[in-house]
Amino acid sequence: MQEHVDSIKTYTVIFVSLLILTGATTLVATIDLGPLNIVMALLIAVVKMLLVALYFMHLRHSTVLTKVVVGGGMLWLGILLVFSLADFVSRGWLPVPGK
Amino acid sequence: MDSHIELPELQEQFETPEQQREVSTLGMWIFLVTEIMFFGGLFMAYTIYRRAFAGAFGLASNTMDVWLGAANTAVLICSSFTMVLAVRAAKIGSRKALIVFLILTILFGSVFLGIKAFEWNTKFVEHHVPGPTFHLEGASAGDQGPAQIFFSLYFTMTGLHALHMIIGEGLMLFLLWEAYAGRYSPSYYTPVDIGGLYWHFVDIIWIFLFPLLYLIARHQH
Amino acid sequence: MITEALQERETYLNASYGIKSWLLTKDHKRIALLYLHTITFFFFLGGIFATLIRLELLTPKGTLVSADTYSKLFTLHGVIMVFFFLIPSIPATLGNFFLPMMIGAKDLAFPRINLLSWYLLVIGGCFALYAMLAGGVDTGWTFYVPYSSNYSNTYVIATGLGIFIAGFSSILTGLNFIVTVHRMRAPGMTWFRLPLFVWSNYATALIQVLGTPVIAITLVLLICERTLHIGIFDPSRGGDPVLFQHLFWFYSHPAVYIMVLPGLGVISELVSVFAKKPVFGYKVVAFSSVAIAVLGFLVWGHHMFVSGQSVYAGLVFSFLSYFVAIPSAIKVFNWTATLHGGSISYATPMLYAFGFIGLFTVGGLTGLFVACLGVDVHVHDTYFVIAHFHYIMVGGTIMAYLGGLHYWWPKMSGRMYPEGWAKLSALVIYLGFNLTFFPQFILGYLGMPRRYWNYPEEFQVLHVMSTAGASVLAVGYLMPLIYFMWSLRYGPIAGPNPWGATGLEWRTSSPPPAHNFDETPVVTTEAYDYAALAAMEEAKVG
Numbered sequence: 001m002q003e004h005v006d007s008i009k010t011y012t013v014i015f016v017s018l019l020i021l022t023g024a025t026t027l028v029a030t031i032d033l034g035p036l037n038i039v040m041a042l043l044i045a046v047v048k049m050l051l052v053a054l055y056f057m058h059l060r061h062s063t064v065l066t067k068v069v070v071g072g073g074m075l076w077l078g079i080l081l082v083f084s085l086a087d088f089v090s091r092g093w094l095p096v097p098g099k
Numbered sequence: 100m101d102s103h104i105e106l107p108e109l110q111e112q113f114e115t116p117e118q119q120r121e122v123s124t125l126g127m128w129i130f131l132v133t134e135i136m137f138f139g140g141l142f143m144a145y146t147i148y149r150r151a152f153a154g155a156f157g158l159a160s161n162t163m164d165v166w167l168g169a170a171n172t173a174v175l176i177c178s179s180f181t182m183v184l185a186v187r188a189a190k191i192g193s194r195k196a197l198i199v200f201l202i203l204t205i206l207f208g209s210v211f212l213g214i215k216a217f218e219w220n221t222k223f224v225e226h227h228v229p230g231p232t233f234h235l236e237g238a239s240a241g242d243q244g245p246a247q248i249f250f251s252l253y254f255t256m257t258g259l260h261a262l263h264m265i266i267g268e269g270l271m272l273f274l275l276w277e278a279y280a281g282r283y284s285p286s287y288y289t290p291v292d293i294g295g296l297y298w299h300f301v302d303i304i305w306i307f308l309f310p311l312l313y314l315i316a317r318h319q320h
Numbered sequence: 321m322i323t324e325a326l327q328e329r330e331t332y333l334n335a336s337y338g339i340k341s342w343l344l345t346k347d348h349k350r351i352a353l354l355y356l357h358t359i360t361f362f363f364f365l366g367g368i369f370a371t372l373i374r375l376e377l378l379t380p381k382g383t384l385v386s387a388d389t390y391s392k393l394f395t396l397h398g399v400i401m402v403f404f405f406l407i408p409s410i411p412a413t414l415g416n417f418f419l420p421m422m423i424g425a426k427d428l429a430f431p432r433i434n435l436l437s438w439y440l441l442v443i444g445g446c447f448a449l450y451a452m453l454a455g456g457v458d459t460g461w462t463f464y465v466p467y468s469s470n471y472s473n474t475y476v477i478a479t480g481l482g483i484f485i486a487g488f489s490s491i492l493t494g495l496n497f498i499v500t501v502h503r504m505r506a507p508g509m510t511w512f513r514l515p516l517f518v519w520s521n522y523a524t525a526l527i528q529v530l531g532t533p534v535i536a537i538t539l540v541l542l543i544c545e546r547t548l549h550i551g552i553f554d555p556s557r558g559g560d561p562v563l564f565q566h567l568f569w570f571y572s573h574p575a576v577y578i579m580v581l582p583g584l585g586v587i588s589e590l591v592s593v594f595a596k597k598p599v600f601g602y603k604v605v606a607f608s609s610v611a612i613a614v615l616g617f618l619v620w621g622h623h624m625f626v627s628g629q630s631v632y633a634g635l636v637f638s639f640l641s642y643f644v645a646i647p648s649a650i651k652v653f654n655w656t657a658t659l660h661g662g663s664i665s666y667a668t669p670m671l672y673a674f675g676f677i678g679l680f681t682v683g684g685l686t687g688l689f690v691a692c693l694g695v696d697v698h699v700h701d702t703y704f705v706i707a708h709f710h711y712i713m714v715g716g717t718i719m720a721y722l723g724g725l726h727y728w729w730p731k732m733s734g735r736m737y738p739e740g741w742a743k744l745s746a747l748v749i750y751l752g753f754n755l756t757f758f759p760q761f762i763l764g765y766l767g768m769p770r771r772y773w774n775y776p777e778e779f780q781v782l783h784v785m786s787t788a789g790a791s792v793l794a795v796g797y798l799m800p801l802i803y804f805m806w807s808l809r810y811g812p813i814a815g816p817n818p819w820g821a822t823g824l825e826w827r828t829s830s831p832p833p834a835h836n837f838d839e840t841p842v843v844t845t846e847a848y849d850y851a852a853l854a855a856m857e858e859a860k861v862g
Contacts, residue, residue, distance in 0.1 A: 005187060005190055005191055006183075006187065008184065008187070011180065011183050011184060011187070012180075015176065015177075015179075015180040018176045018179075019173055019176060022169060022172045022173055022176065022309075023169070025309075025310055025314065026165060026169045026314065029165075029310070029314035029317040029318065030317050030318055031318055032318035033318075037314075037316075037318065041310035041311070041314055042310070044310070045306050045307050045309075045310055048303075048306045049303050049306055049307070052179060052299050052302060052303050052306070053299070053303065055183075056179055056180075056182070056183040056295075056299045057295070057296055057299045057300075062124075062128075063121070063125075065125065065502060066124070066125065066128050069125070069128050069129055069132055070128065070131075070132070072132065072530075073131070073132035073135040073136070073530075074135070076132075076135075076136060076139075076530045076617070077135055077136065077139040077142070079617055079618065080136070080139055080140070080143050080534065080570055081139075081142070081143050081146055083618065083620075083621070083633075083636075084143055084146075084147060084563075084566045084570075085146065085147070085150075086630075086632070086633050086636060087562070087566065087621065087629050087630050087633035088147050088150065088151070088630070089150075089630075090630040090631075090632040090633055091630040092630075093630065093631075093632055094630075094631045094632065110431075111426065111427070112425065112426045112427040112428070112429070112431060112504070113504075114840075118503065118504075121503060122429045122430075122499055122503050122504070125499050125502065125503065126429065126430060126495060126499050129495050129498055129499065129529060130495060132529060132530070133491055133495070133529055133530075133532070133533045134533070136530055136531070136533035136534050137533035137534070137536055137537050138537070139533070139534065139537075140533075140534045140537035140538060140541075140567050140570075141537060141541075143566075143567065144541070144552065144563060144567070147560070147563055148558075148560075148563075151558070151560075152558060155558075229548075229549070229550045229551045229557075230548070230549055230550075230551075243557075244551070244554075244556065244557030244558045245557065245558040247550070247551045247557050248551055248552055248557060248558055248559060250550075251544075251550035251551050251552045252552070254550070255540070255541065255544060255550070255552075259540075
């Protein structure tokens, strides 16, 4: 339960940071970093997500249970992505006809 | 009966307003986890197909208007800013500030949806809607099919997001109505709090949609 | 005298009257009964389709229906049984009724959302009924693309919408249960004093919340594909049908744990009460429930061994599938240890528990057979798989459900069912079940494909046995329907604790008052503490 009231200043700092990061991701996309482009894009997106979640959604001040719930959600999305990718990525690794 | 406190907003099954608040917040967070998995299926399909068709996806993504997309991202971030200020206003009992910030949030949300509608219309005009009329200039014949898959993901992902925005606008209007009627105070502002959680979540989805849909292979320009 | 006393006492059944008081109720106990009616309807509807299937399969050639109609029969049987009966069954009826009482709460965390959950199941069911009456759906309950998206001429969209809406019923129930167990336990009711039925429903709720949204989005994509031809599963444009299967099974495998986990929870309760012993290894059993929920999400590719999935992914999924059997096996061992040295009663609920333990073990062991990549290549899409999952779902879940229904019937209705008839129907069900489904293991091993409406002559004997069993099973299921209804008017009045059980639900009257407890209980004893219960009873009498 939030006893503290975050200051308008705190929120403004986060807000401006989010705008800057949006500009950053747009500009970085115009530079050829090869396979790192997608990494940078996702990294910046994750940072923005964390700023919104921790500060705007008050996750910083939330109970341990809430944090576990959010972490669990991210983990489960990860399971969906990783296990599915494991199939598509490993197709053709085995020199079996038709596979 | 027992220690049940008599308060107008306290529902029967709860012992204290504190419990009711905690329960409502936990419930909303769990709902947001279900939303993570709901959108997650689309992100998974996107991941698989982008990996398989990197070239076609790059060509298709380049037809998006990057500056409009970035501007829209900024608009949504502004709406999140005004939303969290609205929650803060409710928490400290500033009814007027709450109303102003809710109105601003709704306005920013509407701007976002307006720009989205414009973008969709552009796609229709340019024949970038998957189906028999689809044609992507500059792409080979072999890339036309995968490019359609990009756009099917574009329309379903942004469409689902827009649907959540519209629901969010409805929620905000409800909160505005209740705020105007003086229903919220420092001891009871839970609907504003959890409405804010929902709104921020929808913003986070867009934070991922923007780079994934608009920023593929931009360095070629 | 007794009747008058009953009439004077206020219970959740007579606290208010009229249809509005039921259709707009917020009482979890009334909502549980609303669900009970709904799922009973769908159970018998699904059973009608099963009957038609078994009648057709009496003869090797097509006799009763065309091949296309046969496809609709098994599709509707699967869709109705999975989504409109099994998934809601135990959590929405017994869970809804007893979870709040077991933790000492007045209701669930979100009573209105609980009511909404029921309405969503009903509305989803209406869509499915519309699809059925308008002409049916023939894709199989698995809706594989591109048949379901591009070629089938049946009511795929209506059925998909129905399942989508019912899915939200399931999600909201899960959400409600999770929040309730975390935040609404009575003073002294710590996590490790909770009845194992609560642990099971909690673990099930985790699956409902994490898995169901994925099938929801899968159905959305299928509907978009079918209506707007967006191309996402269209091979001619680069779409991958195996992608659909990944998305589908990511939910549908954990879904089978949604269907069986609550049953496992019921059996823990029954085995303890009817052996008058605490469950052996309480904590291990509790953790096993959560382990099943978690591990169940890591194995879905075992449905896709022959789909074109990569061999390496197949290896990983096969390996992990062996692990998910372990917590289930642990439960079976612990129940056995609970029975050892116990004071065993052969009341009807216990008969169902015994039936469950045996049949679930067979189902679980044959699950290991199909988890083996090499074996599955041969038995995939044969009757071996059908037998495997019916041993779990029918031999397992439905037996647990009936056991639980008999066990808690006196609490819910204030009446006892007729014990003689109940024991007889348990026996009829057990025999009918085995006669129906054991031959199917053999059929599958010998090569009989699933979803086929005709077959080679040499399989007929086994099919006839199976159909004979099905008719016995049908009788067995009709019997409780009749005597439960009979008991409502003519059954002996039940006291608060006819079984001598330890849960909080047995400390209040039968039927309970609308607000569950006259005073919020304060819990001071461990779960299944029969000694403490005896001491408490003595103190009352003395």
